[in-house]
Amino acid sequence: MSKIIIALIIISTIFSCQGQTQKNMPDKHEFTNDLINETSPYLLQHAHNPVDWYAWNDETLELAKKENKLILISIGYSTCHWCHVMEHESFEDSTVASIMNEHFINIKIDREERPDVDQVYQKAVQLITGRAGGWPLNCIALPDQRPFWGGTYFPKENWVKAITQLAELYEKDPQKIEEVATKLTEGIQQSDLVQLNTEEVSFTKVELDSAVTNWQSYLDLKNGGRSGAPKFPMSNNLQYLLRYAVQNDDSNLLEYVNTSLTKMAYGGIFDQIGGGFSRYSTDEKWHIPHFEKMLYDNAQLINLYSNAYLVYKEPLFKNIVYETIQFVERELYNDIGAFYTALDADSMTESGELEEGAYYVWTKEELERILNDDFEMFSNYFNVNSFGKWEKDNYHLIRNLSNKEFSEKYDISIAELTKKVDHWQEVLLKVREKRSSPRLDDKALTSQNALMLKAYIGSYTVFDDDHFLKMALKSAQFISNHQFKEGGGLFRNYKDGKSNINAYLEDYAIVIDAFISLYEATFDENWLKTAKQLTDYTFEHFYDEQSKMFFFSSDENQDLITRKIEIEDNVIPSSNSIMALNLFKLGHYFENKNYSTNAKTMLNNVKENVVYYGGGYSNWLMLYNNYIGDFYEIAIVGSDAKKRLKELSKNFIPNKIIIGSLTDSDLPLLEYKYSENETTIYVCIDGACKLPVNETNAALKQINIKY
16 A cells, blocks of 8 residues: 555645635626536536536546546535635636636536445545545546545645646656556555454454443543544444443443533534534534534434433433424425435625624624623523634523523522523524525435434434324335335435435435334334335345445446445444344344344454444444343234333333234234233243233333343
């Protein structure tokens, strides 16, 4: 790999990364390129650049070969702040565009629509620069898609210098570029390879404890989250640590998770007026976020806070669930049951400038004028002071006291305080809605809609709110009615009434997971059987026989220079870790040994990484934990099965699946268990059941878990 790096250094330049506020695009457009035919909000944002942008498709790639031009690949997404900055600085500039148009076939890609392409060129830039990638991602490739140069954000002067030099190099010494492209492509193809682990499967409590111990050295015990800044609300990390802490009666970890969730809820990363979480915090105390709001973050955080409520019974956590759901339904919901992808970080100021966070922040004078006599108490509650000040005399609201602490300090009852906070939120939300709103990315992605579906199921089972179940069913119907392809398989994207783009493993894995959860909440076997059908489809079109893992893209997708296998859990858990958990559960539901064996093999393949880098493999740790100690199959049969299910759902039991029916069922775990005269609960382990009981409390006593 060192030869690759040395070769790349010859044609690479180190660039600094600085940005500034830019004016919005003009209403009238002098230029229009091929992106005008796309549906992606991100691509459409570039449809009137003077750059001759093309979409990534067979025709564009063939054009590059025909004209023997280098491919300039620029990847981003609609709410990416630095993507907007680079567009305004370079891609809206006619002089820059003329250089790009003369020497390159310019391809603009929405990374949320085409994560398969993004994965390939992110890895290229990581190998080139020796650093993590990001967006905007800019990569130059030969006409056959093989990359040889790239980076992230470039200021205009550096960008012009770089692309000019690369164009000259391709004309004068193409062999040098060919050598680099060959070595870099080999590096990309070799990276993230998963070898079949032929050693005997062995999962131990010692290894599990070691993974968590290693992980704890990176935790911020004071502020929550990971040490340092920026801070990301990594939902799956906290989900796993919550599970581990409960099952191991670890008071320190329980306190850490509680601290993380509380500080996030108090922080500016949570919209104290309108609900919902921003992408991440730029500082250690969760105060100033990167203001974009993503559906995938909020969906997972709803689930996390719902589960945490079962453990801590903290009213704050319930409030966060409800306020976040209200945000999603107000800002990201389409009444056919679909959920949009994101809100931009930037919005227009009164002076006509695009500015990050402008929609969310307040001046002291503004708040005084709106709140009148309530301002003093409001300013103490939300820290309109040095603790909450940001920049340009703007304040971003943040809490540092619980309602109980505040009520005692300022001599006000909690009931009266709650009424005041609700009133403040209502008044300020109305004022804020008169401002220029952040731009909306109104495409609906299958995987993210399934995350939201699972969020509704999680909140329904915990809080028994029928509205959540109604919304979950509507979401599931949207996926079923619009995102299923004739003849099998899924679409990834829905926009303007049309479904398109062949789905990726991420979409299948999360839909399967969500449908299993929907079955567990309703006992409607159609959802479980559909989950199995989709699983069988992934074996047919995504499965790698050599490694026993799953490729990210289908065998029906367009050929890229490599086909990736995703294993590392990130903000969204990896598609393979979700699939492995799905196979584990479905193996139990259907007594399918192939599923069960494959889940165990997949975990064994990545076990070394899981044990040593727990924080990057937290969803794999969920599966690992399932093999340590008892894993329960809880079967509930009889006319009162749903009532017993609701009683059971008030308890945090992470090491279980639930199966049930109001009538007789042919599902393996329910055979011979139904009786017309009573409702019975069976607590089983690998099909071996304890004595049947009729009351939920009796079943809970059979489940050996500490609380």
